[in-house]
Amino acid sequence: MLTAGRAFRCRLKRVVSSTVAFRDLSNHGYSKPQVVTEDVPGPKTIALKQEANKVHQIGSINFFCDFERSKGNYLVDADGNVLLDCFQQISSMPLGYNYEGYVNLFKDESTVANIVNRAALGNFPPASYVDDLKMMMSVAPKGLSQVVTLSCGSCSNENAYKAAFMWHQRKSRGELPMNTDDNIGSCMINKPPGSPELSILSFAGAFHGRTLGCLSTTHSKWIHKIDIPAFDWPIADFPKLRYPLEEFTRENGAEEQRCLTMVEELIHQWRHKAPIAGLVIEPIQAEGGDRHASNDFFCKLREIALQNNVAFICDEVQTGMAITGEFWAHDHWKSPTPPDIVTFAKKMISGGFYFTDDMKWDEGYRIFNTWMGDPSKFPILEHTLDVVKSQDLVKHARDTGNSMQSALKDLEQRYPGVINSSRGVGMFVAFDAVDTKTRDDIVKGALRKGLLVGASGNASVRFRPSLLFSKAELDIAVDILDSTLSSISKN
Structure with missing residues (x-):
């Protein structure tokens, strides 16, 4: 006999499995980034960092987040900036923020019992x-x-x-x-x-x-x-x-x-x-x-x-x-x-x-x-x-990754004095900047325009999107990168 929790999860499974073709399940409610402060991090995050610094080492904190307002592949920070997140909590979010199926799970009594006990x-x-x-x-x-x-x-x-x-x-x-x-x-x-x-x-x-x-x-x-x-x-x-x-x-x-x-x-x-x-x-x-x-x-x-x-x-x-x-x-x-x-x-x-x-x-x-x-x-x-499994997200990662890698190769050809060595497998992709300073300028410049990517190694920019990263969101990310690289190449 199924427990109440198992029965609830089986109902969710039937709903998810009823759709065969890939569709955007992220339910994000945002269509593009929106930066409302002059810089990121903004004044609220800076104030929060100063307060936290009294009792906590804050050297690794980039900015504080408003997780209640974050949806899908969009992360909202404490200042209300809506950021297209291609880093996803250091590569740890499979289906993005506030995914509806997850939220529904935590309305189930057995899930709550596992949390409190x-x-x-x-x-x-x-x-x-x-x-x-x-x-x-x-x-x-x-x-x-x-x-x-x-x-x-x-x-x-x-x-x-x-x-x-x-x-x-x-x-x-x-x-x-x-x-x-x-x-x-x-x-x-x-x-x-x-x-x-x-x-x-x-x-x-x-x-x-x-x-x-x-x-x-x-x-x-x-x-x-x-x-x-x-x-x-x-x-x-x-x-x-x-x-x-x-x-x-x-x-x-x-x-x-x-x-x-x-x-x-x-x-x-x-x-x-x-x-x-x-x-x-x-x-x-x-x-x-x-x-x-x-x-x-x-x-x-x-x-x-x-x-x-x-x-x-x-x-x-x-x-x-x-x-x-x-x-x-x-x-x-x-x-x-x-x-x-x-x-x-x-x-x-x-x-x-x-x-x-x-x-x-x-x-x-x-x-x-x-x-x-x-x-x-x-x-x-x-x-x-x-x-x-039901959405064949393995294939989606492969196909979207091919598009991501192709787009990065195009940017690499357009800005050869700025970036190089684009590479990847699926959506696990990256490119190198010509040096560490340029890499940091790319990451910071993209963030100011509403795109969150990660840094790694000496000069690498890495992408770790959710498995529900869409073609439309890829186009937005590439446009922001293009604009960022254009500005850097002119300096």
Whole structure:
């Protein structure tokens, strides 16, 4: 028998599934940006920042938001500026602001009960948790049969590293027991053999989070890392591709091979220092500047990990959930062997990671915290998946992404002294400015005209729209960019 909440969500599912062709479901109520202050941020945000600064570090705050008035792909700030948002809360909003289906979910009593009685999922999950796990497994990456729910990208990666370490040690011990006196006593004082000298290999330019283990594999910005102790773990070069790709096939192939050779060398070099239990990589280095590598590179990297008994961890925190024109970005690789672990968060609403049967541990409490995720987010994820499937938003991301990439290439040709290296997969697109100052001028100039985009790396401008980003909104974004670039090119 269905609970009231499950029955309500099934009714929503039937309504959503009744429409086959893509249509704009964002219900935004805005048709264009509207900037009402002389600059963004405006005076109300500046006053709020000054007030907050008395008790809070405000250095990362861009502006305060009016979420009640925000709709669809339009974000309204505290000053009443209506902004076309192509950044979507750092790539985390799958269907935009105040999506009607989400709002309706929170009128349901069972959803409210999950909010006010937030369960400690590892110990006392609601009866609906089994259905939630099945729902998550409906979009599991091919070849991965297990899932752990968590709260955010950092904790997803942090616990994925732990899973890789536990897998490595289990393989190393063979049939020997884990809980020997030597292991127990030494781990309690952070010494081998209970606390073994192991490592995770990561890549220059990577971003995997800011918790301590993740921070040791993050190499995108010094501000994240300075003054913080880090594990001495190996770092391989990530390919630095040259654009346009079709003009540098030979050079890019050689660069990728250089990086693969470095990975193999590091695995062998570290065997007698801190053996590499796992490697972690993003299908597209997001915070590091939207840096890409070829499908062939990733397939060969996967093969190297297999040959050396290194767990392959694919960080899909930013690239998961359809945005690249496949549900998972690593699906583009067509690798004959899946990753061992795939981490997720952001557009997946909840955090966590998928993994293979072989990676599964036998004991409780090894991957554990009080909440292990947030059950109030699972109905939102379920509804999101219904919309993604019924509206074929994977194809929409692919098609709209092609239009976005074509438009950026046109702008690149018109303003060659200002921007270059436009690139992307699906709607996960970016371009580079000629230098950091110009990039910052582009981002600020576009914001003053009502377009919110993101910055990454040294000189990259990135786009992370919702999955309901429309052709009309793309045209508006391109017009604003064109105007912004025109002004910069004249200075």
